[in-house]
Amino acid sequence: MAVRHFIEPNSFSLDEQLALLDLADRMEANPAPYAHLCDGRILATLFYEPSTRTRLSFESAMLRLGGKTLGFAGAQLSSASKGETVADTARVVSNYADVIAMRHPKEGAPLRASMYARVPIINAGDGGHAHPSQTMIDLMTIRQRKGRLDHLTIGFCGDLKFGRTVHSLTAALSQFEGNKFVFISPEELRIPQYVKDETLTPLHQTYKETTDLEAELPALDVLYMTRIQQERFFNEEDYLRLKGCYSLNAKLLELAPPDMPVLHPLPRIDEIKLDVDNDLRAAYFDQVHNGVYIRMAIILALLGIPDPLTGKTVLN
Amino acid sequence: MAVRHFIEPNSFSLDEQLALLDLADRMEANPAPYAHLCDGRILATLFYEPSTRTRLSFESAMLRLGGKTLGFAGAQLSSASKGETVADTARVVSNYADVIAMRHPKEGAPLRASMYARVPIINAGDGGHAHPSQTMIDLMTIRQRKGRLDHLTIGFCGDLKFGRTVHSLTAALSQFEGNKFVFISPEELRIPQYVKDETLTPLHQTYKETTDLEAELPALDVLYMTRIQQERFFNEEDYLRLKGCYSLNAKLLELAPPDMPVLHPLPRIDEIKLDVDNDLRAAYFDQVHNGVYIRMAIILALLGIPDPLTGKTVLN
Amino acid sequence: MAVRHFIEPNSFSLDEQLALLDLADRMEANPAPYAHLCDGRILATLFYEPSTRTRLSFESAMLRLGGKTLGFAGAQLSSASKGETVADTARVVSNYADVIAMRHPKEGAPLRASMYARVPIINAGDGGHAHPSQTMIDLMTIRQRKGRLDHLTIGFCGDLKFGRTVHSLTAALSQFEGNKFVFISPEELRIPQYVKDETLTPLHQTYKETTDLEAELPALDVLYMTRIQQERFFNEEDYLRLKGCYSLNAKLLELAPPDMPVLHPLPRIDEIKLDVDNDLRAAYFDQVHNGVYIRMAIILALLGIPDPLTGKTVLN
Structure with a gap:
């Protein structure tokens, strides 16, 4: 065999x-x-x-x-x-x-x-x-929290360009019906065209791209935050400019639905503040x-x- | 629980x-x-x-x-x-x-x-x-050798400023009655004031400070040697000047009581010579x-x- | 004991x-x-x-x-x-x-x-x-392939100066009767005199030294290739000049006997080409x-x- x-x-x-x-x-x-x-x-x-x-x-x-x-x-x-x-x-x-x-x-x-x-x-x-084991972890955690892997509106926020966990999870969730993808990132770190071409378009998935986390929060079923990864940047300056672009805190989380899990592949730096840790929606330690x-x-x-x-x- | x-x-x-x-x-x-x-x-x-x-x-x-x-x-x-x-x-x-x-x-x-x-x-x-496990090791070894942890005269020699094992063991031995502490070090590496203030003074422990190992040896029940730790120094010059300041050898050990164990948290460099290793008082490999x-x-x-x-x- | x-x-x-x-x-x-x-x-x-x-x-x-x-x-x-x-x-x-x-x-x-x-x-x-465990591996592999450890003609090729596996295996095979040693290397990387003096000469072993791998191949019972080890060189220039000096490939291997195992302690760089890997004579993964x-x-x-x-x- x-x-x-x-x-x-x-x-x-x-x-x-x-x-x-x-x-x-x-x-x-x-x-x-x-x-x-x-x-x-x-x-x-x-x-x-x-x-x-x-x-x-x-x-x-x-x-x-x-x-x-x-x-x-x-x-x-x-x-x-x-x-x-x-x-x-x-x-x-x-x-x-x-x-x-x-x-x-x-x-x-x-x-x-x-x-x-x-x-x-x-x-x-x-x-x-x-990073396929991470993707399985993400699916397991979403399924535990939401009871399903289909007909979900999933927000991805942060570094969508270099973040391989985002690419993999996007592909994985595209296998299920009725999911909607909301890609929230600075212009410089948008989801690559090939991810859209290879996984979203052929499967007729619905997606949108935006820079505004706050505006999207109320409509999300799941929020997937990512770290701006210093080790993927070629110059320090770009990293420093972009690293603090999104930062989820308890105040901001008030805008989100009460059953919207917050995932993050960890390690996190500043993109999720410590005051989120005790919120029941924090799911990143569940992922671990x-x-x-x-x-x-x-x-x-x-x-x-x-x-x-x-x-x-x-x-x- | x-x-x-x-x-x-x-x-x-x-x-x-x-x-x-x-x-x-x-x-x-x-x-x-x-x-x-x-x-x-x-x-x-x-x-x-x-x-x-x-x-x-x-x-x-x-x-x-x-x-x-x-x-x-x-x-x-x-x-x-x-x-x-x-x-x-x-x-x-x-x-x-x-x-x-x-x-x-x-x-x-x-x-x-x-x-x-x-x-x-x-x-x-x-x-x-x-480094509390080291402190427990030190206590175990002293108790094995001396049969008790009280009414002992303990000499600490070497780097008493940065040596955390010395600070911890001093505090631990202060819990027992009647111990006397002899701190032997160069001026620059004296035991910090806070160790004396926090552990020795409140418990009315007896201690003295000196630079002269040889003079103290005959009266010690226990000798605790330490390494001058290069990694704790901010400049190379100070390290080089101080690193050889104490060096226990077989000749010097003749001055000490026949049942005075020599402890050292290891690694050692030059502060205990190899000719001490086979002396029955050498207790540092017991500690390991x-x-x-x-x-x-x-x-x-x-x-x-x-x-x-x-x-x-x-x-x- | x-x-x-x-x-x-x-x-x-x-x-x-x-x-x-x-x-x-x-x-x-x-x-x-x-x-x-x-x-x-x-x-x-x-x-x-x-x-x-x-x-x-x-x-x-x-x-x-x-x-x-x-x-x-x-x-x-x-x-x-x-x-x-x-x-x-x-x-x-x-x-x-x-x-x-x-x-x-x-x-x-x-x-x-x-x-x-x-x-x-x-x-x-x-x-x-x-590197004596490597030597035992080499002996085990040769014995498995040839059925014996004596009366063999063994070619050693590559870095015979710094290659400790060569020195050890030479000494080990010298213990057995009738072996012939063929040392194939560039001038700069010849087998050290002390290896010959200490192991080959006292045991009256037959050996020769040459730079020509191709000429020797037909007569070998065993070929032991080695890597030119960058980490043993003192200057980059010498390494670069010598690193590609021998390179065994499928074509060259046609000159060798059909039952001549090719050993190598690994890792290999270029000295054995990938097209040798599927040849039955390739014994280096057996060694592992x-x-x-x-x-x-x-x-x-x-x-x-x-x-x-x-x-x-x-x-x-």
Whole structure:
């Protein structure tokens, strides 16, 4: 049987994505039956750029399944500094681990790795391209809060140009009927044309673009905030000018519906003020919590381990 | 029940501190009954500055209890580089681990983390402030060697200004009756006034300050040596002038009582010569050995896991 | 009983080396009986310079034996930055782990560590000196491919001056009768005189030196390619001139015997082209695969754990 990988959300069919969300929900409700499913298995975390959250979340997921981990937390700690290709690293690490989570600054690196690996590759973020486990987390959190993934008006606010989580979630939500997308950003950080061309237009999704968060707030079902990412800018000046352009606070949130969850992939800087944290609509720490279960589900899916409660695997 | 943290020695009451030392002694004598108490539990080691000894000691402690670990070993490997606050990191990592050991260059960072974490925080050293697990190790080692923690004359020698282990141990030993403190340092590295004001004076402890190690040696029950820490100096010149100011060797040790243990928090550079290592009074490698048991005891204490031999928990 | 270490291949007698290879072969054929032999044991990986392959291979080995790991992946993450000696680190880490794998840029550092450690030290590569687990991997792979370790003509090609794997393997193969050594390198990177003086000459081994790979290929039983290692050069110019001096490709390989395995310690840059990878003679990914079993065998050997299938330990 061919090895499956998780490079972008649609590496899994829509049915498989939904099965993944269901499994994550079941594990969150009742983790005990899953605590030894990966005994004796090893996850490698190959992180060519640092990420506390994503790396530790994957490692925690594997540990909570009974498995073990190894890996590196920065390119300077890897053989990349000796000029090794991602293809060779993937082949090599296939001997050390049963599944690999890879973060890489270059778009396409995990895909390339998957062409050479003998074990499943999980894309844990590749430059501006995709971060599919984050997308599953976002879907899980929205579904928990709203009870559905269709017929929603979703506002995306902040850096929509470089924010790969926005691109991925837009694509993922486009699979469902009746969603409306509101893209709120400064002119310089608008959603790229290719995202609209490739995901919104072909599926006849409704969207609009605006710079005005305040005006849109009352009509949103979901608000997805993002950080202006310094590391994606080529010059400091542009970053400094744009970094404070949106800032959600308790006052502003009064304009929003009482059941509008606020999501954010974290880390956040100033774009969500601390006075929002205790508002029941703040869903970004839920996302972190859900992240471990989503990653547990991805690992089980790719290793072909069935849910002991249902007897079913996520992938067909 | 409120989550307890270990931010400084007196985060625990004196009774609790003594219960912790007792537990560590029992585990050192007989580790087997404790080998699976943390099966399925995870320790996160969040080290914003490098420390082989402390990080590996905490990790070894958790592994020897049957638990698992994850974390990072330097700020450059964390999301701190993206501007995340310690508060957010603490909230986030609460989802990945059952207990967190944090080292941070800024005083107060672990305290701040503890205000936001949903799991226990252990301060593994915060700048010049505190390093409470080291203090417990020092107490354990002194008690093993001297049979008591009171009515002792303790000499502290070296960098008493920046040496947080000295400040913490001074405070801890001030809790016991009849101790005398001899602070031996160059003028520039004298014990800070606030340490004397806050811990020694209120408790009517006896102390003196001097620059002369040799003159004090014959009267000491315990000698606590410290490293002149280059990383705490603002200019290289001061460091170079002071780094060799005290150097304990076999010859000098002839002046000391035959049962005066020599402690040092390590790493050492030149302040204790190699010819001291085989002297029975050398207790600094005992400290390292005890360190694992102290950290096992701290983890068990904070997780509320009772000692299977006594049925009791460390914390009330 | 004295603690044994693995600092260079002949830290083990020839009989012990062969017992080690036999154990690795048995584990590769059937890993299941070995999966819990190191339950409760800890491996420390102390890597003073980065190495994805070797570090992860050792960690995978320990995990596959049921053990656990801790350590650091670069000197900047260790107390070396505070001036601690390797001797002190070895003594300290003896308290945290049951066996230590150490990589260090300075020749002799693991040997020095072994003089102070209370647990076994494995040299995981020390500068230009030795990398004995790699040598065992090379022997295991050659024996699998050729059925023997004697009466072979072995070509070594590339950087024979700084390539420690070449020096170690030359010494190891010199223990067997009738081997012929063909050293193929640019003038500047010839095999050092001391290697010839110390290992080849006393054992009356036959060898030749040449710059011409193509001419030698038809007569080789085994070809061992190496990378021109940038990190060993003092100036960039020399590196750039020499780095592309040999490059094995499918076309060139047509000149070689059909059963001549091509070994390489990896990582490779350009010295073996991708079109060689699918040739059955390509043995370098076999080496990676064997690496985990060799390291499992080394750990079991040094911990004195007998093979459950034979009841025997590797070391006498």
